Amino acid sequence: MGLISKRAxxxxxxxxxxxxxxxxxxxxxxxxxxxxxxxxTFYYDDGxxxxxxxxxxxxxxxxxxxxxxxxxxxxxxxxxSAVLDWVFREHRAQIEENLAVKVVPTPxxxxxISSAVHLTLDRGESALLPDLAWGPYVGxxxxxxxxxxxxxxxxxxxxxxxxxxxxxxELAGRFGKLAVILxxxxxxxxxxxxxxxxxxxxxxxxxxxxxxxxxxxDIAYLDYDGAGREAARAKLRLLTQAAxxxxxxxxxSASKSFCAYGQRLGALILLGRDTATxxxxxxxxxxxxxxxxxxxxxxxxxxxxxxxxDENRRRALDAEIEVVAGQLHKxxxxxxxxxxxxxxxxxxxxxxxxxxxxxxxxxxxxxELQENEHYFFLPFHQSIRVAICAVPLARIKGLxxxxxxYCPDRE
Amino acid sequence: MGLISKRAxxxxxxxxxxxxxxxxxxxxxxxxxxxxxxxxTFYYDDGxxxxxxxxxxxxxxxxxxxxxxxxxxxxxxxxxSAVLDWVFREHRAQIEENLAVKVVPTPxxxxxISSAVHLTLDRGESALLPDLAWGPYVGxxxxxxxxxxxxxxxxxxxxxxxxxxxxxxELAGRFGKLAVILxxxxxxxxxxxxxxxxxxxxxxxxxxxxxxxxxxxDIAYLDYDGAGREAARAKLRLLTQAAxxxxxxxxxSASKSFCAYGQRLGALILLGRDTATxxxxxxxxxxxxxxxxxxxxxxxxxxxxxxxxDENRRRALDAEIEVVAGQLHKxxxxxxxxxxxxxxxxxxxxxxxxxxxxxxxxxxxxxELQENEHYFFLPFHQSIRVAICAVPLARIKGLxxxxxxYCPDRE
Numbered sequence: 001m002g003l004i005s006k007r008a009x010x011x012x013x014x015x016x017x018x019x020x021x022x023x024x025x026x027x028x029x030x031x032x033x034x035x036x037x038x039x040x041t042f043y044y045d046d047g048x049x050x051x052x053x054x055x056x057x058x059x060x061x062x063x064x065x066x067x068x069x070x071x072x073x074x075x076x077x078x079x080x081s082a083v084l085d086w087v088f089r090e091h092r093a094q095i096e097e098n099l100a101v102k103v104v105p106t107p108x109x110x111x112x113i114s115s116a117v118h119l120t121l122d123r124g125e126s127a128l129l130p131d132l133a134w135g136p137y138v139g140x141x142x143x144x145x146x147x148x149x150x151x152x153x154x155x156x157x158x159x160x161x162x163x164x165x166x167x168x169x170e171l172a173g174r175f176g177k178l179a180v181i182l183x184x185x186x187x188x189x190x191x192x193x194x195x196x197x198x199x200x201x202x203x204x205x206x207x208x209x210x211x212x213x214x215x216x217x218d219i220a221y222l223d224y225d226g227a228g229r230e231a232a233r234a235k236l237r238l239l240t241q242a243a244x245x246x247x248x249x250x251x252x253s254a255s256k257s258f259c260a261y262g263q264r265l266g267a268l269i270l271l272g273r274d275t276a277t278x279x280x281x282x283x284x285x286x287x288x289x290x291x292x293x294x295x296x297x298x299x300x301x302x303x304x305x306x307x308x309x310d311e312n313r314r315r316a317l318d319a320e321i322e323v324v325a326g327q328l329h330k331x332x333x334x335x336x337x338x339x340x341x342x343x344x345x346x347x348x349x350x351x352x353x354x355x356x357x358x359x360x361x362x363x364x365x366x367x368e369l370q371e372n373e374h375y376f377f378l379p380f381h382q383s384i385r386v387a388i389c390a391v392p393l394a395r396i397k398g399l400x401x402x403x404x405x406y407c408p409d410r411e
Numbered sequence: 412m413g414l415i416s417k418r419a420x421x422x423x424x425x426x427x428x429x430x431x432x433x434x435x436x437x438x439x440x441x442x443x444x445x446x447x448x449x450x451x452t453f454y455y456d457d458g459x460x461x462x463x464x465x466x467x468x469x470x471x472x473x474x475x476x477x478x479x480x481x482x483x484x485x486x487x488x489x490x491x492s493a494v495l496d497w498v499f500r501e502h503r504a505q506i507e508e509n510l511a512v513k514v515v516p517t518p519x520x521x522x523x524i525s526s527a528v529h530l531t532l533d534r535g536e537s538a539l540l541p542d543l544a545w546g547p548y549v550g551x552x553x554x555x556x557x558x559x560x561x562x563x564x565x566x567x568x569x570x571x572x573x574x575x576x577x578x579x580x581e582l583a584g585r586f587g588k589l590a591v592i593l594x595x596x597x598x599x600x601x602x603x604x605x606x607x608x609x610x611x612x613x614x615x616x617x618x619x620x621x622x623x624x625x626x627x628x629d630i631a632y633l634d635y636d637g638a639g640r641e642a643a644r645a646k647l648r649l650l651t652q653a654a655x656x657x658x659x660x661x662x663x664s665a666s667k668s669f670c671a672y673g674q675r676l677g678a679l680i681l682l683g684r685d686t687a688t689x690x691x692x693x694x695x696x697x698x699x700x701x702x703x704x705x706x707x708x709x710x711x712x713x714x715x716x717x718x719x720x721d722e723n724r725r726r727a728l729d730a731e732i733e734v735v736a737g738q739l740h741k742x743x744x745x746x747x748x749x750x751x752x753x754x755x756x757x758x759x760x761x762x763x764x765x766x767x768x769x770x771x772x773x774x775x776x777x778x779e780l781q782e783n784e785h786y787f788f789l790p791f792h793q794s795i796r797v798a799i800c801a802v803p804l805a806r807i808k809g810l811x812x813x814x815x816x817y818c819p820d821r822e
Contacts, residue, residue: 003588003623003658004691005555008530012694013701018484041480051475060471064462068671069452073429107518107675110705119419139702144416177414212414247414260479262709264518264675280415283423290424291550293704294521298673 007145017135017378024376032374035395037387040188040353042259045327045392054317055258058306059299066302071295074286075105075267079301082308083267087222087252089233098240099248100275102282104268104289105296108261109220109253112268113181114140115288116216116249119281120179121146127179127216128164128171131381132347132356134188134218137181153190157348159198165205178206178213185232186221186352189378189385191332193225193350196235207243215246220253224325226332226351229318244273247281254300258317259324265300328353331388331396338400344407353389357403358382365406373402418556428546428789435787443785446806448798451599451764453670456738456803465728466669469717470710477713482706485697486516486678490712493719494678498633498663500644509651510659511686513693515679515700516707519672520631520664523679524592525551526699527627527660530692531590532557538590538627539575539582542792543758543767545599545629548592564601568759570609576616589617589624596643597632597763600789600796602743604636604761607646618654626657631664635736637743637762640729655684658692665711669728670735676711739764742799742807749811755818764800768814769793776817784813 013019017038024036043049059067071079080103084092095101106112121127123145129137130153138148151167152160172178182202185193194202206213217239225232239248250269255261268285272278289295307314332349339346339357349355359365362379369375369384377384384403388396424430428449435447454460470478482490491514495503506512517523532538534556540548541564549559562578563571583589593613596604605613617624628650636643650659661680666672679696683689700706718725743760750757750768760766770776773790780786780795788795795814799807 003531003625003688004695005529005531005533007533007555008692008695008699010695011698013484013697016484016701018481018701018706022483039481049476049480051479056475064467065460068462068673069460070429070450070672072433073424073427107704107707110701111703114703118416120414120416122416122418136702136705139698143699143702144418214414261481262479262706262712264704264706264708277414281419284415284419284421286424287422287550288419288554290427290429290521291547291554292522292525293518293675294547295429295673295675296518297675297708301673 011142020376020378023370027374027376035373035375035391037390038376038378040256040387040389041261042324042353042389043392045394047392052259052317052320054313054320055260055303058303058313062299062302062306067299069298071105071298071301073290073295075103075301078305079103079105082304083252083269085308086257086304087219087250087269088236091233091237094237095240095271099242099271099273100278102270102278104282104285105301106266106268106289107264107293107296108255109218109251109266110136110140111293112251112266113137113216113218114143115268115285116214116251117141117144117146118288119284120214120247120249125175125177125179126171127181128167129181132190132383133181134183153192154347159194161201168205168209172209172211176211178209178211179216180206180214181216181218183218183220185219185225185227186350188221188352189354189380189383190347190356191349191352191354192347193227196238199235199238200241203238203241203246206246207241209245211245213246214249216249216251218251220251220256221352222252223257223321224328224352226325226329239271242271242273247272247277254304257321258303260300263297263300265297265304325351327393328388331391331393334393334396335386335388335400338398342401342404344400344404347383354385354387356380356383356385359384359407365403368406369403375402422553431787431789434781438785438787446784446786446802448801449787449789451667451798451800452672453735453764453800454803456805458803463670463728463731465724465731466671466714469714469724473710473713473717478710480709482516482709482712484701484706486514486712489716489719490514490516493715494663494680496719497668497715498630498661498680499647502644502648505648506651506682510653510682510684511689513681513689515693515696516712517677517679517700518675518704518707519666520629520662520677521547521551522704523662523677524548524627524629525554526679526696527625527662528552528555528557529699530695531625531658531660536586536588536590537582538592539578540592543601543794544592545594564603565758570605572612579616579620583620583622587622589620589622590627591617591625592627592629594629594631596630596636596638597761599632599763600765600791600794601758601767602760602763602765603758604638607649610646610649611652614649614652614657617657618652620656622656624657625660627660627662629662631662631667632763633663634668634732635739635763637736637740650682653682653684658683658688665715668732669714671711674708674711676708676715736762738804739799742802742804745804745807746797746799746811749809753812753815755811755815758794765796765798767791767794767796770795770818776814779817780814786813
């Protein structure tokens with residue numbers, strides 16, 4: 001028919017995480033005892049999926065208008081304030097004193113990341129991201145005609161600065177611009193968290209470039225940092241060190257923080273010393289949002305402002321999140337202890353929903369675990385990702401040894 | 412800083428409907444007796460904003476997992492079926508027998524329209540739309556680098572076929588493709604509904620072109636057609652007359668149909684005789700959705716499937732919608748009767764949330780009504796739009812005469 005646009009031609013969603021999840025669900029429906037560790041959705045140790053009580057109470061008690069009517073495209077001042085309160089807590093003032101700050105609500109963290117790319121990168125350019133990274137980044141870049149250049153995330157058990165800088169220099173030279181996408185803390189898929197020193201060094205590197213730089217900083221797992229919510233937020237103060245030519249585009253995911261995944265709310269937080277650039281990007285973001293998805297889930301926006309205006313409820317939600325973070329911690333500890341016994345390597349993990357086992361022959365291992373054990377994982381770059389968020393502690397037991405069985409050839 | 416992408420540079424949301432609404436709200440907060448007829452949000456005659464009882468009951472009773480976990484990117488088979496049931500009712504089988512059909516959920520009708528443009532139009536091309544049309548279409552097109560060509564919607568009180576065809580011929584010749592955006596039934600801003608004969612003639616015109624054609628058919632107000640839900644749906648059978656080179660991209664808005672605006676759910680329904688093209692666009696749509704907003708509001712998806720599986724609840728919701736349609740009808744009747752008495756012209760209205768008064772000097776009239784009367788309307792092409800959805804019947808009284816006062820110079 002010749003109707004498809006050039007930008008959409010040939011695109012299809014293949015090997016996406018959601019398709020692995022559909023396979024796992026189909027196997028379960030077929031009667032198999034499935035272990036579904038595909039998606040970033042938390043299940044409690046009793047096997048249940050539950051929303052947070054505080055979230056449900058607030059959603060259930062709001063007036064119809066705060067739930068069903070339109071939210072402002074850019075969320076409104078109270079929403080901006082609520083997001084900054086949640087993300088930066090007591091460090092908010094320091095952030096706002098040092099940087100221009102603008103916030104726009106988005107449908108989930110994905111909407112924030114796709115917007116940041118749309119706003120800052122041109123067709124034919126490339127962004128820099130680690131070899132180990134959330135799969136959809138590449139598709140998000142492709143939707144804007146932008147390529148992905150990779151650097152190896154690790155050197156030993158630390159962030160690979162040498163290779164990061166090497167690639168960064170190359171891209172800055174090639175495009176007169178350097179865009180970096182990083183998921184931190186509790187990096188998906190490994191659970192790695194940059195140390196404050198590493199984040200500081202990364203910003204110092206960007207500060208040293210003589211081209212505009214943007215750090216697209218995906219903080220989807222901010223609230224599940226093994227070091228605790230305070231440490232995760234204290235680290236964010238380092239963002240104030242960014243030089244005027246460095247823009248920070250934070251992708252915050254309320255859906256993830258509140259375990260309300262399908263309720264789709266995130267925010268793009270634009271931070272920078274260059275007030276004019278932040279304002280220009282904010283204006284363009286309003287235009288982009290209005291003409292892509294228009295406004296966002298009003299009930300979730302009301303939830304954010306309700307949390308910001310009620311310290312008790314915020315504390316109650318903090319406590320519920322801590323239960324989840326605690327269960328994640330125990331699962332990771334159990335898996336890693338057994339992995340050590342089984343001589344199965346695991347990439348450095350500091351917190352969050354996932355950990356990753358390096359396996360050169362990852363596609364085969366994922367397939368065989370599916371076929372023989374009905375265990376479902378996602379393959380990542382030379383590794384498989386174990387979504388410990390979805391596996392109750394009782395089922396973590398023996399998991400590392402089982403995976404080890406399928407990796408006999410590793411060095 | 413030189414960071415903004417070429418596609419985003421210079422974009423900002425100016426004169427958007429939501430900004431007029433913010434002004435109205437500010438005036439109300441300042442203590443004025445405001446009449447806010449800016450947005451497409453229904454208020455009952457008692458002045459209240461309320462969600463539908465059936466919608467609220469279903470949302471309140473669903474398990475956490477059906478509300479908070481991720482929905483599949485393309486919604487799943489039950490969602491597809493539920494959307495087709497709702498939109499086509501007893502005509503669904505006839506649609507599916509004659510056309511390939513694919514459905515993908517979107518954040519509101521906006522997400523469906525922006526996706527249809529993204530999928531079918533290339534940078535530098537133009538789409539055809541009426542001079543009187545929802546404002547954001549132009550911004551949606553601009554986000555894909557696509558221009559807007561206009562034709563006058565009316566010739567007398569009917570669709571202006573002569574000018575539509577003239578422009579259609581021109582665009583088809585220029586681009587080797589013809590894309591048309593139409594909002595029907597209950598066209599925003601006028602409330603005009605194409606007669607079955609007009610829709611049939613429009614499809615026959617597209618069938619007669621020797622270039623690929625796409626009709627982006629925005630049915631946001633399907634459930635508020637003054638002719639009733641059955642007539643609105645019977646008309647949709649005419650879509651089966653589309654030739655193989657004509658794609659129909661329906662933008663359905665569950666948010667509008669269910670008066671759950673801020674809950675953001677719509678669907679892109681791809682229809683065509685050319686199965687391969689429909690499949691190709693569907694695949695590209697999955698990729699686009701995944702990498703723009705990922706999945707959509709799971710609770711609203713569950714709501715759709717719940718309605719499809721429970722005839723009683725569906726009927727209960729139908730009855731609630733009829734109350735709203737009935738109040739809209741009375742408001743329109745009252746306004747038009749008074750307009751006739753006051754010698755104020757009104758564009759043909761058949762149903763829906765808005766009606767439109769032709770006023771050459773529209774910006775001045777809108778401004779003066781704001782300043783002198785605290786009445787807030789949106790300016791449209793040589794007209795002002797009265798959102799009767801937002802004005803209780805008691806306040807409709809006298810409105811036409813007041814508007815007339817500010818239009819002394821009309822012929």
